Amino acid sequence: MDEQLIFxxxxxxxxxxxHSLDQSNLRQCQTETRFSSCIVKRKYLFVAQSKKALIQVxxxxxxxxxxxxEQRLPVPExxxxxxCVDEDGLLLGATDGGKLYIWQLASGNLLNVxxxxxxxGIVKIKSICNGKYIVTAGNDSRLIFWQTMDLxxxxxxxxxxxxxxxxxxxTDFVFSxxxxxxxEGKLYTVSKDMSLRCYQISVNHEPHCISTFTFSSTLNCISLDPADRAIYVGTDSGVIQVPVYYTISKSMIVNLLQHSKTKIYSIVETTPGSLEIDSSTKEKMLHMGQISCTRLGNSAxxxxxTSLDGSLLVIGDSTGKCTVTEIFSNQPxxxxxxxxxxxxxxxVTNLILHPITQESESLLEATKATKPWKFINLQxxxxxRKTGINDVHVQFHDTTVHNVQPVSNFESYLDSVAAEEHIFHQTDSINSTVHRVGQLQTQASAAAPAAAEGASxxxxxxxxxxxxQIAQLNGTVASLTDAYKELRKMHEDLMKEHQELLNKTKGESK
Structure with a gap:
């Protein structure tokens, strides 16, 4: 398994x-707005063009x-x-004027606007809780939760x-x-007001801000550790790693996201290789509302x-490149x-990192390609809604022949094939019969004596x-008995000779 990097x-x-050097370019892919692409059906990439009312697949x-x-889908604006909601259920699109479109992918119908x-303008759309809720963030400094069924x-x-x-x-937000x-969880938002806010969200009450982190520059993006141990914030001067569990000393660790009361922290950046702040200074800084955080990289x-195991961080910068950085050593x-x-x-306007299963590298591959999936044009x-049930178009794929996996150990492969062949050749106890119409009564009448004769x-x-088997065992026992008798006789003869030599030696010594 590997992780596919799309930007x-x-x-x-x-x-x-x-984790490999495979790379390919997408032709005619031009988009200048962030979060303008999404994965559909785990294999298709939808990209909204920045200067055309068009989605390219x-x-x-x-x-x-x-x-x-593969396909072009025209849109109204x-x-x-x-x-994409629930992988292939709904497609949501937003415009620079704050308008929100909702399509059904299976039918192409425009359900609501x-x-x-x-x-x-809406900056980002996120589907959470398996498509139950939709979260949108905009340039109006607001973040709104919607119920999908209401939309x-x-x-x-x-x-x-x-x-x-x-x-x-x-500018960006992410959920725990x-x-x-x-x-039920936490929400992290970043803004151009140079602040990172953490909210405790629940369906039973309004979101509650539990921590606020202030920075010295504008915040552009955010990512979260898979185990919710650290927050990575992208700025114009680099990436800041904000630990959720702040270590002051070996015996003192502080949780910066406590639910009891709202805290405001000021971030103090430390560059790699600089002198480490001692525990007493860290404790004094914490009392003043300051925490020391490491900066990863210097590019905007x-x-x-973040990778699936949380060890790698992919940084998309303003020059159009993506840098894969190891978090522990802070090395690209x-x-x-x-x-x-x-x-x-x-x-970099879009950055998607999701796990994929690598195909076989065997030379024996399927030569027949399946028919490509065609999406219905968006209305x-x-x-x-008064018409009631609408038609839903579904395209079924042909059965594909899976690639033959490469053989790592040829000798073990031959042994397994020989064992399978040996099993198939053991047909002595297999009785095959063919029933024909009109012969069932004859077979039923002859079944009883045939069964008795077969049993006898x-x-x-x-x-x-x-x-x-008993005769073979008796012969084996007899042969073993004879061999034992011969060995016993040889042992007695050797003991007799040994005793004679001892007696002779004693007589000569006297």
Whole structure:
């Protein structure tokens, strides 16, 4: 298993892997807005074009994967950000004017349009709790929780919660990994007002801010450790690692996200290689509301992503490259750039990191490609809910022949094949019969005597086999008895000779 790395910029799109050197470019992929791409059905990439009212579909996995555009889906307006709900259920798109579109992918129907979801442009859309809730953040400094069913069924859906603590546009947000089927966990938001806020969210009460972290520069993006141990914040001067459990000394660790009361902390950056602050100084700084945090890298980060095991951090910067950095040692492992002749392709606008299963490297591969999936064109007019049930188009794939896995040990493979062949050749106890129409009564009448005769013959064969085995055992016992007698006789003769030699030696000594 590997992790697929997908990132786009203003003039290019790149697909690679985190732990190998595989890399390919997506053709005609141009998007200048962040969060304008999403994964659909775990193999298709939707990219909203920044200057056209168009969504381009790319096939990333399987026998039909290719670098060119697989399909083009026209939309009513230029979309700034998109999100897929429940992998292939709903497609949400937002415009620069704060309008929110909701499509059904299986039918292509436009289910609803929320004209004023935000007062200004929507920056990011996120689906949580298996598609039960939709969270949107905008340039109006607001973050809104929506119920998916309300967006689909109601003409004028009402927000579930609204967070408006930030004073400048929200740039990014992320939820804790403990968030499951229910709305119960933590929410982290970053803004241009140079603050990081942590909220405790629950379906039973309004979101409650439990901690606020202030920085010295604008915050562009955020990522979270898979175990919720650290928060990674991208700024114009680099990436800041904010520990959730702040270590003062070996015997003192402070939880910075306590529910009892709201805390405000000021971040003090420390560069790698600088002198480490002693425990007493850290304790004094904590009492003054200051915490020391490590800076990872010096490039202006636009997007961040953490690996599945939490050991690697992918930093997308303003020059259009992605740097894979080991968090523990703070060392860059590799840089991934777009395959382009230009010095810079623009800032990284989309960064997706998700696990994939590597295909077999065997030379024996399936030669027959499956038919590519075709999405239904997205409608421009809202569907009439009074009509009731609508048609849903589903395309079934042909049965594919899986690739033959490579053989690592040829000798063991031959042994297993020989064992299987030996089993198939053991057909002595297998009786095959064919029943024909009109012969069932004859077979039923002859079944009783045939069964009795077969039982008696089987019994005689069993007795003969047992007699043969007993005779073989008797012969073995007899041969062993004779051998034992011979050995005993040899032993007695040797003891007699030994005694005679002893007596002779004693007589000579006297």
């Amino acid at each position: 786009t910029s203003g003039t290019s799109g790149t697909v690679g892997t985190l 790319y096939n990333l996995n399987g026998s039909n994967k290719r670098e060119s555009v 230029v979309l700034q950000t998109i999100e 929320k004209a004023m979801a935000h007062y200004q 689909v069924q109601n003409d004028e859906p009402k927000p579930l919660f609204i967070i408006h603590d930030h004073t400048l546009p929200i 990994n403990t968030l499951g089927h229910t709305l 980060a636009t997007l961040l992503a 492992l590799k840089e991934v750039r777009a395959l382009s002749t230009n010095d810079s392709t623009g800032a 421009r007019a809202v569907v009439d 013959s089987d019994k005689n064969d069993l007795f003969k086999t047992k007699d043969k």
